[in-house]
Amino acid sequence: MNEQMTRIPCRNCMPPVQATAEDIARIIEAIPEERRVSDEEYNDRLAHCSGCEKLSEGTCSECGCYVAVRCARARMYCPLYKW
Numbered sequence: 001m002n003e004q005m006t007r008i009p010c011r012n013c014m015p016p017v018q019a020t021a022e023d024i025a026r027i028i029e030a031i032p033e034e035r036r037v038s039d040e041e042y043n044d045r046l047a048h049c050s051g052c053e054k055l056s057e058g059t060c061s062e063c064g065c066y067v068a069v070r071c072a073r074a075r076m077y078c079p080l081y082k083w
Contacts, residue, residue, distance in 0.1 A: 028072045045071035046083045
């Protein structure tokens with residue numbers, strides 16, 4: 001299956017919502033620029049998450065969020081305080 005078409009379940013949503021990589025990219029683009037972190041900070045946050053044992057198919061099993069979205073938003077933090 002095409003990676004961009006793979007649906008990723010949101011572990012926080014009831015009933016579960018599923019999003020593709022394209023959906024997640026659109027969500028991030030919809031965040032007002034003043035509420036997003038810089039590209040450098042975004043990439044640093046993603047790097048921390050990519051090596052985390054709680055990362056599961058693009059979501060954080062600690063809090064259930066889409067990691068890419070959490071990393072993009074200013075005023076957000078890692079639920080394990082890694083960033």
